[in-house]
Amino acid sequence: MTERQHRHLLVVGAQCKEMGTLARLEEAASTLHSVLTDPALGACAAHTGDHPSLLVSDALEPEDVRNAVRQAVCRARDDNAVLVVALLGHGFTAPQQADLYYMVAKSTTGSPGSAVHVGQVLTEAVDEPGIEGVIALMDTCHAAGAVPDARGIAGGVRAGRTRLSVLTAAAADQAARDMRLTFAVVDVLRKGITGAGPLVYADATLAEELRERIVGQVVGRFEYDNDPYAADGLWLARNARSAPGVGGGVVGPAGRQDLEEAVTSWRAATRLPARLTRSALDELYTFARDGGVADDADPVWHDRVTDVVATLLGCCELVTLLNTVFAEVLTSDLLGAARRLSGLPPEAEGAELPRDLVEYAALRAPKLGESPWKVPARFVAALALLTTGSEVDARLRDWAWKAGVVTEFNDALAELARKREQGELRLVVSLAGALTDWPEEVDAWLLGSGEQLPVHERFRCESADQRGVGRAIGTALNWARRRLPVPEQLVNVDVAAPAHLLASWQPEEDRVGFRRLGVNHTVVVRWSGRMDPMEEIAEMNDAARKALRDMSARPGVPVEWIGVSVLEDQRRLEQDLETGRYDTAVGLDHHPEALQDVLEQLLPYAPIVLWPRPDAHTGDPRLRGQVERHWQSLPAGFAEAYRNRWSAGHEDCRGCLGEVRTVWHDEPWLEFCRPFEQRVVAGLEEEL
Template identity: 40%
Template sequence: MTARPCPRHLLVIAPQCPELGMLADLEDLASALHATLLDRWTGGCEDAPPGVASLLSGPSVGQRQIEDAVRGAARRAGEDGAVLVLAFVGHGMIPGQIPRLFLMAGDSRRDEPTTVVNVGDLLAQALDTQGVQEVIALVDTCHAGAAVPDIAALGTGIRGGATRLTLLMSVGVTEEAFGLSFTRTLVDVLGAGVADGGEYLSVEAVRDAVNTAADAGARLVRMDGDPFGQHRWLARNVRHVQTRGPLLGAVGEEELAWALEPLGETSRHSAPHSTADLERLRKELLGIPCGLSGSAADVTVALRVVDGLLDALRTADLLRSWPGTPLTSERIRRAARAAGGTTATPPGADGSDLLRDCLERLRLRVHRPGCSRTAPMAAFVAALAGDDRLGPDRPELTAWARTVGAVVELNDAFAALAERETSSRLRLVVSLHAALADDWPETLAAWLLDRGEHVAHREFACTPSRSGVEQGLPAVLKWASAEARRAGAVLRRVEVAASSALLTRWRPEEADLGVRLGVRHDVVLRWSERLCPPDHLYWINDYARDRLAMMRSEPDGGAPVDWLSRDETDRPAELNDRLRDGAYGRAVGLGHRPERLDQIMPHLLAYAPIVLWPQGEEEVPAGSRTSVHRYWDRLPGEFSAAYRESWRSGGGEGGPPDGLGDLARLRSVWHDTEWLDFCDWFETCSTDGENTG
């Protein structure tokens, strides 16, 4: 069957009726049924909103409470355009020979008709509620077959009979039910799945499986009065074999084989083909007696791997029915790198294989010091949700987080996203484009941007020298900080636009404002020529956008950088020809600092949206290239973090950890889409006249 993305609301009602005798295990079975139907990867139902119970069980559940709960559930399902799944479990009776089922509540009396719950009437009310897509009802009581509502009367109701009912009942009208056998078997069937039952289980398939397993005669009634709809599935089939490719990727298979090897003969298994296979393996591991095969530590390791694989599969299921905009390989790759760096992105994979492999790596291979093993995967989900403006209270996300045990981790990931958004909300652009030729300007032009929108502009006079510009920066920062406070935000990012000649010899992040500018701010260098390109360079910003798009779409992840050798930069004429031919379609990195860097740089900046070069005269070490690859998705901001760590450590041996010391050896001019958007705005709206670079 094919499932449509329709919400599914749930209400399970299982009252004890002391007058008719307490039913053994009723509360436990009701709780198990509720959990099974609520599980995203089995019943697929959403939990009730805060303060509303979706499970009512025990002797304290009275008639009025049941009736109000069903009507409230129907109203909410109608408002959401949802399927309503109802379950009635407990004592049932019929009045004499009349085929009308009364569910006996905690305060019901067999000889007082006004105290009982008329199940058929409640179903009819739910069916006649506008917006309810379908009512799926499960009834396990004596005389359950009498729960059928008056279908003829529905034809004269508010909806004119344009509604759908699927009603699965444990026994017929005249039969008694024993030991809650139907509910017990139903929970087992849904938990184990049905062989060859497809990805989604129809009610017919579940009925047949329950009848076979319990040697019972459950009844099924369908009513279809909606010509534009279709009957929905009852549950996902956990035994469904994946048809999109192997269940496990290379990482999953390798980790599972490694974890099971120490357990020897006890855990010789064929490759799992479904989540049910992994669940069975987990049960077997839990049942291994201590000391029988392998140590307790070996079993613990194997369980961690199996749990990790199950978490990855459940996350893949969430993403295959993602509630936001359609996922693409590029989005998956970008979110995985943001959550786990380059370790999380397999080379050469796309589509479903990419998703599977990223999730296995995030869950089994990417670990953050001091964080749980589900934290990287939660960060991945949060990154995708952030792109779509989905919050942590989205039902699909909260259900997933509960299932994989990542509720706090998901909240932490969303909090981190909010912090990053707050810190990157404001951008201060300080431009030196008023300089003549390659000299220092007499005016600093400053713009404050809020989420890319221009909110303030001011110009500041300065002496045309390096010291004059740096002495003018405190006034610029003071003005911008005051504007930021008025906007209710904090200024963290400063973008300095200057000529290519100044960019090669000036380090504005080291400007002294009492403390270095880069101590409290992330400083990004821009090429001022892009603000208003001369006629012969009219194409450079559109060309940069094309290059950035190509870089984002590269399947292998990591840093899309073409590193130029000394031989290439020593022949500038040939280098220019190759640049014009499009030979370097990505970022450009210089493996050394050419003697005539100021002459080469304008050509590189015109053709490459991002240019990297070494701080000093030495060759770029392998560690620096590795750090660029490692931190690519956090650049250019991570350059500022690296500089800060280098200053704190004094730049000597034993300096910044995690490759930041190697990253601090590099300089960069970085033109992302944010800067290109600003350049487009500047060229269109600015009246400052021509700029020089």
């Protein structure tokens, strides 16, 4: 594993009399050495004594530098380690040549022998048997000339089976000033790279970060990797800004499986590297796209390789974008919430987020013939909704445009916003155990959290009365909140109770913590009888589902209002109920004295029952008008009406929606009740 990789370091800072003193050389060398030997960053071993890992002087000879490199190579060889070498100072190239010579105290530009041939030193270092690889940082003028000839490496004793990464401060014909590369590297390693995973490599990602910081010089890089047996990637430092759960490679299990299948079917002898980097994907894409097809290769699988690699490159770009846009808030909990909201299954959450989520969405979720970016667009929309609400970052819209999924992205934003507004995330509290009075315990379920089954917990009441139930509901709310990721908030609360409690209890008015339950929650009252595990429950709920569908298909407000005369004619009422007359929403135009009996009679038939508070006027047409006026906002609209009733000026209100009570069963509630319909009550097993 990369955490066990042995690493050695040599930082050399040489002043040259002919070229003038570099004022910041010592500072740059010591700062770089400090970062690269920091266990949390570069994790290289520091050495002092005769052969130190930091060598800064104005009196160095060429042999001093070559000997220091040889000693560092030997340490790395004996430890089977990676060697990081940094040469800081002056450099020159000979006329008509591009090879870089590193200058020491008495070096002159007219005498290559008075300086150190960098390419030769690096070639010898990387060719040493036992060394795991070399990373070189060249902060000199003409630094690109430090890149050794690959043929020289391939012709060495290791036959090229080795690894080398080189970062250069300037082009071969260009000056480098003020130790800009060194200070930029230090800055990047200390701050980290968003979206780069837990490790920083001397790759295109790092080069891009450095180029953003360095003006007037062409930062370059060279990579040679021809060691198929290397156990670990050649990394420069640990990433100080690693996103939660992001792993070292840019390709996850799903992507690697698809790519290996396609590559093997295309060219059987081709083997993917153990760690798929972004540069490796770029090279494979170029190779496949620009003519890397053998005569005996299958063209169908050639196209498949190209498509898979293109998709994986797109996933890399999207992950980088997400880590940038959501850098301040991106957590495993947020990604999990976005996964659930967007509809991706739990198996999409691999060990490394968000890479595996994006990869699954692009490679596994799309239907046949569908754009690979349709489902990722939905996932991105979910992230946007969970973090910004209404404002969507312009960079996300730009990504959707480039991916060709603008319509899908906007559709997902609208649908998911609507889905959240419909309140799929809700807490259900049931008082079903209250057979005659108040219960001794309440049951709670958390719905819409993304789990296949609602999470359930039971809470004991401190006392079997209204106060004890209120405290138990407060405990259930705290339990539910702890299960939700930031920034999710629990707003919707369903309270299910028997008819004898529904007739006199207003649960939204119970104090929970510092406030009434209904102040910060939308409370909907349900009848617990639709959760009873009895034979008739399935028939009763199926009839309610049909009634709700019929009601939604009708124009107008589907409320059947009944008065005192209807309730007094019990025989006729029972007949009407049995024949389906009141299989809709039933409204009482008065508050019956025996409300409990009326509710017990109506609730098995009518999915929605409404009635006025006890002090409302019998037959008051204003209440019926309020229900009809606000029908499309119900039942959630009652929560706001009750809050308004509590405010100043509404204490004596007799004609507002807040004067109406209800027990409401909609289709989401009936779906919640479905498992109770199918419950199997097993008898005691016979003893054998």
